[in-house]
Amino acid sequence: MDTIPHFVNGDELMASDVDRNSNFNHSDVFNPSIGASTARVVHASATQVDLCVSMAEQAFEKWKKVSLGKRAAIMFTFKSLVEENIDYLCQLIGQEHGKIAHDALGEVKRGIENIEFACSAPLALKGEHNRQVGSGIDVFTEPHPLGVVAGITPFNFPAMVPLWMFPLAIVCGNCFILKPSEKVPSAAIFLAKLLKQAGLPDGVFNVIHGGRETVDAILHHPAIKAVSFVGSTPVAKSIYKTATANGKRCQALGGAKNHAVIMPDANVNFVSDQIIGAAFGSSGERCMAISVAVCVGKKTADDFVKACKAKIAHLKVGPSSENSNDFGPLITKQHLQAVQAHVEEAERQGASLVVDGRYPKIAGEAKGFFMGATLIDHVNKEMKCYQEEIFGPVLCVLRVDNLKQAVDLINANQYGNGVAIFTTNGFAAQRFKEHIEVGMVGVNVPIPVPVAYHSFGGWKNSLFGDLHAYGPDGVKFYTRRKTITQRWSDNAQETGPAFGFPAND
Numbered sequence: 001m002d003t004i005p006h007f008v009n010g011d012e013l014m015a016s017d018v019d020r021n022s023n024f025n026h027s028d029v030f031n032p033s034i035g036a037s038t039a040r041v042v043h044a045s046a047t048q049v050d051l052c053v054s055m056a057e058q059a060f061e062k063w064k065k066v067s068l069g070k071r072a073a074i075m076f077t078f079k080s081l082v083e084e085n086i087d088y089l090c091q092l093i094g095q096e097h098g099k100i101a102h103d104a105l106g107e108v109k110r111g112i113e114n115i116e117f118a119c120s121a122p123l124a125l126k127g128e129h130n131r132q133v134g135s136g137i138d139v140f141t142e143p144h145p146l147g148v149v150a151g152i153t154p155f156n157f158p159a160m161v162p163l164w165m166f167p168l169a170i171v172c173g174n175c176f177i178l179k180p181s182e183k184v185p186s187a188a189i190f191l192a193k194l195l196k197q198a199g200l201p202d203g204v205f206n207v208i209h210g211g212r213e214t215v216d217a218i219l220h221h222p223a224i225k226a227v228s229f230v231g232s233t234p235v236a237k238s239i240y241k242t243a244t245a246n247g248k249r250c251q252a253l254g255g256a257k258n259h260a261v262i263m264p265d266a267n268v269n270f271v272s273d274q275i276i277g278a279a280f281g282s283s284g285e286r287c288m289a290i291s292v293a294v295c296v297g298k299k300t301a302d303d304f305v306k307a308c309k310a311k312i313a314h315l316k317v318g319p320s321s322e323n324s325n326d327f328g329p330l331i332t333k334q335h336l337q338a339v340q341a342h343v344e345e346a347e348r349q350g351a352s353l354v355v356d357g358r359y360p361k362i363a364g365e366a367k368g369f370f371m372g373a374t375l376i377d378h379v380n381k382e383m384k385c386y387q388e389e390i391f392g393p394v395l396c397v398l399r400v401d402n403l404k405q406a407v408d409l410i411n412a413n414q415y416g417n418g419v420a421i422f423t424t425n426g427f428a429a430q431r432f433k434e435h436i437e438v439g440m441v442g443v444n445v446p447i448p449v450p451v452a453y454h455s456f457g458g459w460k461n462s463l464f465g466d467l468h469a470y471g472p473d474g475v476k477f478y479t480r481r482k483t484i485t486q487r488w489s490d491n492a493q494e495t496g497p498a499f500g501f502p503a504n505d
């Protein structure tokens with residue numbers, strides 16, 4: 001079975017024979033459409049992390065002196081190479097994640113947006129300048145790179161989430177160590193090779209594989225200045241705590257429970273189409289997936305559930321290799337079982353199972369980790385299926401009497417990643433966006449992922465840290481500011497020492 005290499009200092013770094021033969025420090029990579037392992041990754045030890053960091057530190061000394069124009073030009077070539085190789089990249093994503101090509105294509109295109117933003121980063125790195133803040137004195141503030149920074153990413157976007165991070169960090173002058181999800185390691189390695197082909201000097205971008213122990217080595221390495229994390233909430237919380245306790249800058253994006261509020265005036269056909277796509281696309285394994293529909297009024301709920309039930313009957317779940325499928329399998333057998341258990345528990349707690357997708361019939365691929373679209377009505381806020389992130393193709397329906405109840409329900413939820421309202425009433429939408437405590441809000445838009453020149457981030461337990469991911473916040477995250485106050489005078493004279501605190505009168 002193939003072992004997927006790390007990528008350190010511009011080259012593939014194979015695991016040593018000792019590592020390869022050890023049963024302890026590796027994991028299998030699966031193709032979830034066929035339910036079989038296809039490769040393995042050896043998890044980097046603290047020694048390997050240290051080696052990688054020292055290579056990146058050496059590269060940083062040269063990279064920070066490379067002109068902004070050259071850095072942007074390399075990223076521009078990288079963007080073209082990703083575009084040229086987009087089909088292969090989507091294939092890699094499909095094989096390890098299970099998403100269908102049309103979905104992988106969307107992911108990569110949104111990732112490319114972030115490379116484009118990175119190409120324009122010189123504009124965002126201009127700094128600030130004031131003349132004459134005191135007599136003959138000017139002040140300017142300039143962004144400097146941090147040094148070696150790291151990114152730890154989840155399984156559900158093998159290309160896009162890493163692309164949120166490293167193109168911008170690199171153009172800002174940093175060297176980057178990516179620790180992708182050990183479940184989907186190949187896309188990151190392929191991107192590293194394309195960056196090298198684009199002319200990036202060795203050591204500026206590195207990829208190491210691993211799980212908890214590798215992450216711990218990153219969090220405790222004194223030379224790593226900042227950590228960007230995207231993943232589940234418990235891990236995000238713990239990474240934020242450890243990284244900041246170790247003096248690192250950290251942004252840790254966590255899990256989600258995204259609600260869509262459906263007002264009585266919304267068009268039920270439009271809304272059911274929009275929410276079915278957002279709930280079941282990518283098998284619900286998206287941090288911005290809609291997992292809860294909050295229907296305002298009994299008739300709204302009855303009409304919505306009826307429309308969804310009819311449309312779900314036509315959805316196609318199946319292997320990633322078949323582009324006519326609507327969505328593919330879940331990531332692992334354990335995750336499939338956990339999602340199935342949520343459905344069982346919801347029924348036990350008194351919810352109505354309108355569509356049960358637990359055991360779909362899949363032609364010829366019975367061993368894949370498949371689950372069909374599942375619709376659960378009459379859910380209440382105490383039920384486990386509402387309280388916890390399920391991360392599967394399961395849509396829960398809650399019924400409320402008015403918009404205020406919907407807003408109160410959502411604001412009481414521990415997560416605050418994304419939310420949407422469907423209405424034709426501008427006043428209702430305005431009130432909603434004003435009072436809702438969620439970081440990304442859609443008005444008649446089910447998946448409001450901000451474009452690359454805004455930033456991405458939730459509130460509450462969906463993000464730990466101050467700055468959101470990518471865009472203008474990304475530039476701030478990957479740079480630190482130095483402010484210079486300077487006087488140049490052609491007739492400097494003896495003034496005598498001044499002991500009062502300098503006031504700029």
Ligand code: NAD
Binds near residue numbers: 153156233236
């Ligand atoms: P995860 O938290 O299990 O893993 C994320 C990363 O952390 C992986 O690289 C993994 O190797 C590492 N990791 C796992 N357990 C760890 C531990 N105990 N200590 C240190 N590192 C650990 O998440 P996942 O299952 O890969 O991804 C799905 C989760 O990510 C969902 O909760 C989803 O909502 C969330 N997510 C959030 C966003 C966002 O922008 N907020 C985006 C995508 C995914």
